Amino acid sequence: MRQKDIRRECEELWAKNKYYVLSKSQKAYLEIREYLKEKELDVLYLNEKIQEARDMKESKKDFRNAILHIWGYFKKKASTIEKQALFNILNEYMEGKNNQDVVIEYINTLLKRYPNEYLEKSILLTGEKYETMA
Template identity: 90%
Template sequence: MRHKDIRRECEKLWAKNKYYVLSKSQKIYLEIREYLKEKELDVIWVNEKIQETRDMKESKKDFRNAVLHIWGYFKKKASTIEKQTLFNILNEYMEGKNNQNAVIEYINTLLKKYPNEYLEKSTLLTGEQYETMA
């Protein structure tokens, strides 16, 4: 594969899995982000790093961080009530009163109302637990 193609493949893989990774480990998220600035990239390395997060225990703090990043796509469009609803569901999750799915389902409701192609492909939101290289 050519240099440009490898980079494109890495970036495509990252775009799909970035919020999933962030929801599990900010440390690995930052590691991959840093790696993608390198001159020479390896799709297998990126893939393995993403894979590593699959077996990690759920981190409420990291999941909340990912949701706040995703919220950035909606904050200018969503109503005050929609914002309040999301943050209520997120706070309930943080308190152990519901699970990640409740939060993700509400984000997907917002996504139907305010489409975003980038987020629509995110493995965190699609429920495809994880997608490897094509």
């Protein structure tokens, strides 16, 4: 396979998984981002790195960070009430009063109202099980 095709495959895989990885570990996210700047890429290596992130324990701080990144896609469109609702749900999550599913469910509500093709493929939001690009 040509390096150009490998790069495209890696970029597609990363696009689906980047917010999921960010929700687990900002450090892992930044490492993968650096790796993707390399001249030669390897899909199996990228898969391995994503899998390592998947196996990490939940990090409230990193999950919150990922949600705030995703919020960036909505902030110009969403109403003040929608923004307040998200931040209330997120704060409740940080305080342990709800879980990630509640936050993701609300983000998906926003996504239905304000479609975004890129976010619609994000496994953090789709809940898709790990998918390798073999």
